[in-house]
């Protein structure tokens with residue numbers, strides 16, 4: 010596998026009055042999984058379609074080691090793509106669909122059984138695609154994506170329709186693929202699932218990138234939850250240091266994007282006793298998403314609020 014970087018530069022697309030993607034710039038490096046997140050309609054699919062050359066951008070470029078997808082000799086050997094699980098002809102059998110894909114990218118027929126086994130579809134090779142469940146069609150899409158032993162995988166909502174075992178299998182596969190030097194860009198709505206595999210986060214809202222960070226960034230690693238009877242001195246200090254925080258009005262708990270030691274020092278310096286303080290890094294992604302976008306995500310142990318709703322939440 011030849012290590013391949015994906016570079017997206019000032020990519021833009023408009024449909025009539027709707028700005029679908031607005032000057033999007035980011036990179037995906039070999040050996041990493043980039044999670045591409047955003048509320049419905051934020052421009053994720055349009056961006057992925059432009060990156061793989063299925064939608065023509067109004068401006069901007071997407072390249073693989075400096076070459077656009079059209080400039081690659083055999084794109085299927087560099088980039089494996091899963092965009093739409095329903096894209097395959099419903100009347101063809103699973104094996105036939107893979108056979109045609111093999112011919113298209115010049116892979117030997119032995120890849121058919123290898124890939125079927127890899128995604129756990131060997132038992133349905135003769136079934137027509139139209140009779141498969143959504144989860145099975147996603148698995149078929151993944152089999153086609155990996156058929157050409159590509160260096161990059163671009164996957165739009167690959168966990169859609171997969172059962173919990175399938176989601177965990179997919180996460181393990183993507184981590185292994187990246188560990189072997191592969192480059193992964195995947196869109197998802199399943200924050201908890203991508204949280205365990207993503208090294209790099211790109212969050213879109215209304216076509217624009219509103220957040221980008223890496224696993225190594227402090228913000229991703231550190232988060233704390235605390236309660237205090239009068240937390241205003243601490244939250245004022247958080248504001249002064251531009252550290253993001255959110256209040257859960259139901260429980261009175263405050264989550265802040267910093268480590269517990271920092272909160273403890275703020276509490277001591279402001280002589281504000283706390284009633285609890287814990288590390289809450291598992292919520293960092295959910296917090297980031299809520300703070301970065303206009304969407305409100307419910308669920309998990311805490312519901313977080315966009316930054317501009319803090320004041321409302323305090324009332």
Ligand SMILES: Nc1ncnc2c1ncn2[C@@H]1O[C@H](COP(=O)(O)OP(=O)(O)OP(=O)(O)O)[C@@H](O)[C@H]1O
Pocket residue numbers: 024027028029047048049050051052053054055056
């Ligand atoms: N072919 C098209 N014609 C007109 N508008 C489009 C077209 N494709 C996308 N859009 C618009 O562009 C915006 C972004 O859509 P897109 O499908 O890229 O978002 P998304 O983040 O993938 O959404 P979801 O999470 O719901 O899949 C939306 O407002 C959508 O209606």
